[in-house]
Amino acid sequence: MFTAVEMAPRDPILGLNEQYAADGNPHKVNLGVGVYYDDNGKLPLLECVKAAEEDMMKTPSARGYLPIDGIAAYDNAVKGLVFGADSEPVTSGRVATVQAIGGTGGLKVGADFLKKLSPDATVLISDPSWENHRALFTSAGFKVESYPYYDAERRGVNFDGMLAALNAAAAGTIVVLHACCHNPTGYDITAAQWDQVVDVVKAKQLTAFLDMAYQGFGHGIAEDGAVIGKFVDAGLTFFVSTSFSKSFSLYGERVGALSVLCASKEEAGRVLSQLKIAIRTNYSNPPIHGGAVVAAVLNDPARRAVWEKELGEMRARIKAMRQKFVDGLKAAGVKEDMSFITTQIGMFSYSGLTKDQMVRLRNEFGVYGTDTGRMCVAALNSKNIDYVCQSVAKVM
Ligand code: PMP
Numbered sequence: 339m340f341t342a343v344e345m346a347p348r349d350p351i352l353g354l355n356e357q358y359a360a361d362g363n364p365h366k367v368n369l370g371v372g373v374y375y376d377d378n379g380k381l382p383l384l385e386c387v388k389a390a391e392e393d394m395m396k397t398p399s400a401r402g403y404l405p406i407d408g409i410a411a412y413d414n415a416v417k418g419l420v421f422g423a424d425s426e427p428v429t430s431g432r433v434a435t436v437q438a439i440g441g442t443g444g445l446k447v448g449a450d451f452l453k454k455l456s457p458d459a460t461v462l463i464s465d466p467s468w469e470n471h472r473a474l475f476t477s478a479g480f481k482v483e484s485y486p487y488y489d490a491e492r493r494g495v496n497f498d499g500m501l502a503a504l505n506a507a508a509a510g511t512i513v514v515l516h517a518c519c520h521n522p523t524g525y526d527i528t529a530a531q532w533d534q535v536v537d538v539v540k541a542k543q544l545t546a547f548l549d550m551a552y553q554g555f556g557h558g559i560a561e562d563g564a565v566i567g568k569f570v571d572a573g574l575t576f577f578v579s580t581s582f583s584k585s586f587s588l589y590g591e592r593v594g595a596l597s598v599l600c601a602s603k604e605e606a607g608r609v610l611s612q613l614k615i616a617i618r619t620n621y622s623n624p625p626i627h628g629g630a631v632v633a634a635v636l637n638d639p640a641r642r643a644v645w646e647k648e649l650g651e652m653r654a655r656i657k658a659m660r661q662k663f664v665d666g667l668k669a670a671g672v673k674e675d676m677s678f679i680t681t682q683i684g685m686f687s688y689s690g691l692t693k694d695q696m697v698r699l700r701n702e703f704g705v706y707g708t709d710t711g712r713m714c715v716a717a718l719n720s721k722n723i724d725y726v727c728q729s730v731a732k733v734m
Pocket residue numbers: 372439440441442443468516521549551581582583592593594
């Protein structure tokens with residue numbers, strides 16, 4: 339039965355992890371995977387999460403099935419975070435939100451729903467993008483193409499190219515946009531450029547699908563969410579996927595959501611009923627624990643304040659590491675101006691290093707990043723930064 343089954347290519351990031359685990363170099367540093375580590379190189383367990391869990395353990399509860407769309411208090415908290423609790427879309431009831439299995443689950447539920455709604459639409463993703471965007475929309479049955487994004491020469495975004503591609507897209511094209519902290523490049527477009535994107539999405543009748551996997555990792559929770567307000571103000575209906583993997587350091591709990599802004603409350607009811615079918619036929623209903631923790635934090639003002647503080651600390655530490663990286667490279671003798679690293683935002687830096695340089699970094703120094711030159715700056719710390727800078731300097 340399985341004689342004709344071909345071996346699928348290895349996931350490039352997970353493959354890197356395996357290679358890293360097998361590396362005997364005592365100085366090895368893993369900058370491959372997109373995970374935030376604290377200054378001791380440890381995955382943090384946030385205080386707000388710990389406190390919520392301790393409270394939950396005081397009155398352990400039985401585990402029945404959740405509703406298909408998840409915990410109502412969680413879905414409401416997500417709406418508030420994404421659109422603003424007092425915003426018109428939320429108070430008028432025209433947002434349909436479902437709990438999902440991570441940000442990936444939110445994207446997939448949205449993709450499955452869209453496939454039923456617009457089976458012939460093309461999906462446009464940024465070039466480059468998070469690898470799973472292409473695979474996920476392809477597996478939902480869509481033709482996936484890309485719009486220009488990274489400008490290697492100017493070290494930034496090829497915004498003219500991006501805008502031209504959106505302008506040339508057929509009505510109904512689904513455009514996947516990174517709401518903030520673009521993965522993998524670390525380059526976001528400016529507020530003024532977002533205005534232009536919103537104008538084109540509206541004029542060309544495109545369907546925006548905003549992937550918000552890093553809300554709060556860029557400039558702040560509200561600041562990073564501001565882009566959503568621009569689409570709302572333009573009177574558009576659109577999709578937003580949310581991930582709490584990074585912002586709550588709850589990677590393995592798979593906590594995410596999908597929100598669809600509709601034209602009316604009545605429309606949101608119909609959309610929600612279809613999202614539920616996509617969930618029901620995939621995994622029936624979401625798991626409880628992660629969603630319950632996030633709801634317990636977001637819906638309690640004191641705990642939420644702790645979360646905002648902890649998220650702010652993660653954000654500040656990444657920024658400080660970017661600066662140390664730039665300074666350290668200079669001190670290690672790199673002549674090239676590397677200050678672009680501090681203009682990037684979020685967990686990643688497109689370092690501009692070539693594949694050969696990245697391979698040398700791995701093989702000779704045990705410093706692991708992807709072949710595209712992407713490094714996770716959220717895994718740098720005061721103990722490994724000097725070694726990373728010296729290693730990078732040697733391969734440059
Ligand atoms: N979108 C982007 C841009 C991401 O970087 C990630 C996580 N690496 C996701 C979605 C998926 O998030 P999750 O792990 O919550 O499924």
